[in-house]
Amino acid sequence: FLVNTFEMPIFIATLSLATTIRGLMLAFVGNEYIPSTDMPPATIDFSKMYWFNTTDASGSTFGLHFSVFIMLAVMVITHLVMRHTIVGRGIYALGGDMNSASRIGYNVKRLRLFLYGYAGCLAGLGGLIYVSNNRMADPMSFQGEELTVIAAAVLGGTSISGGKGSVLGVFLGLMLTNVINNNLVIIGIDSYWQKFTFGLLVIVAVVIQSLRQRCRRRAMMQENRKRSWFSRINANTKQLVCICILIFAVFSVMMPTRFPTLRNLESMSFQFPEPGLFTLGIAITMLTAGADL
Numbered sequence: 001f002l003v004n005t006f007e008m009p010i011f012i013a014t015l016s017l018a019t020t021i022r023g024l025m026l027a028f029v030g031n032e033y034i035p036s037t038d039m040p041p042a043t044i045d046f047s048k049m050y051w052f053n054t055t056d057a058s059g060s061t062f063g064l065h066f067s068v069f070i071m072l073a074v075m076v077i078t079h080l081v082m083r084h085t086i087v088g089r090g091i092y093a094l095g096g097d098m099n100s101a102s103r104i105g106y107n108v109k110r111l112r113l114f115l116y117g118y119a120g121c122l123a124g125l126g127g128l129i130y131v132s133n134n135r136m137a138d139p140m141s142f143q144g145e146e147l148t149v150i151a152a153a154v155l156g157g158t159s160i161s162g163g164k165g166s167v168l169g170v171f172l173g174l175m176l177t178n179v180i181n182n183n184l185v186i187i188g189i190d191s192y193w194q195k196f197t198f199g200l201l202v203i204v205a206v207v208i209q210s211l212r213q214r215c216r217r218r219a220m221m222q223e224n225r226k227r228s229w230f231s232r233i234n235a236n237t238k239q240l241v242c243i244c245i246l247i248f249a250v251f252s253v254m255m256p257t258r259f260p261t262l263r264n265l266e267s268m269s270f271q272f273p274e275p276g277l278f279t280l281g282i283a284i285t286m287l288t289a290g291a292d293l
Contacts, residue, residue, distance in 0.1 A: 003112060003116070004109045004112055004113070010285060010288075022139075022143075025139060026139065029139065030139075033136055033137060033138035033140075034136060034137040034138075035136055036135035036136055043131065043132040043135070044135060046066070046067075046133075047132050047134075047135055049065065051064050051066060052064050056262055060262075063266065064269055065133065065273070067129045067133060067273040068270075068272060068273055071273040071276045074122065074277060074280065075170075075171060075276070078167050078284065079167040082166075082167065087114060090111045091111060092163055092287060093163075094108065094111060094162070094287070095159075095162025095286075095287040096162065115284060118281070119281035119284060119285050120281070122278070122280055125277055126273070126275075126276075129274050133270065142278075145275075146282075148177070148275075150282060151177065152170070152173045152177045152275065152279045153165070153170055153173060153283040153286055155173035155176055155177065156170040156173025156174065156240065157173070157237065158170065158173075158283045158287065159286070159287075162288050164287070165284075165286065167280065168237055169240065170279055170280055172240040172244055173240065173279070174272070174276050174279050175272075176244055176247060178271065178272055179244070179247055179251070179268065180197075180247065182264075182268050182271065183264075186255060186258050186264070187254070
């Protein structure tokens with residue numbers, strides 16, 4: 001309503017409303033969390049749902065939590081919508097030039113309504129998964145993590161100025177930040193230095209990406225039918241794949257008995273769905289040159 005009626009920037013609208021609602025919630029509800037003993041039984045049962053379970057030599061069982069597959073399914077559906085429907089093309093058009101998108105027939109208000117509503121649904125789904133997996137509800141959870149989610153989207157190649165980004169890039173950017181965040185703890189780096197290291201890595205990655213985009217001068221592209229499937233993947237995605245492989249290799253060499261283990265991989269995958277859904281939601285709003293907090 002604020003964006004469509006008063007043309008308020010989405011970043012300002014959502015930031016101010018989020019702060020207002022959080023203040024009202026803390027004033028009337030308080031900051032007490034709901035423990036697992038007071039959680040609905042269905043949420044506890046959901047937290048125990050693992051697929052593709054395997055057992056190691058010591059008898060310990062590992063698997064992928066069901067929420068990982070929910071996140072992957074949502075990402076696939078979002079990719080299909082963004083790449084193969086008129087709505088998806090309209091969202092990219094909004095980020096490129098809103099006036100041009102309106103002139104060619106897109107209903108800007110309806111597109112915005114769908115987009116921000118969809119991002120809100122992803123945030124709600126991520127919140128439900130977080131509450132179920134952690135078996136508690138804490139009103140202070142994820143406070144201050146908005147910029148971390150934005151950083152994952154930017155690392156994935158989503159342009160803050162809008163009109164550029166992909167679901168695959170979001171997935172790779174999220175994987176990169178998740179691996180770094182989780183394994184800095186294993187290395188034993190202090191939490192304050194973890195934030196410094198993560199922020200520095202984000203700045204360096206974004207600066208490199210910006211410089212490459214500015215200096216790159218591509219020749220005229222050949223027609224899609226003459227190009228291989230690998231050449232159709234944009235350069236940023238290829239770079240992210242290489243960086244992710246490099247990060248995995250570095251941590252595997254540094255911590256051969258702790259990083260490439262089933263327990264650690266299960267732990268990283270368990271922490272993947274909620275920030276994944278949040279990052280996906282904020283990335284698709286960034287395509288319209290805004291960030292929905």
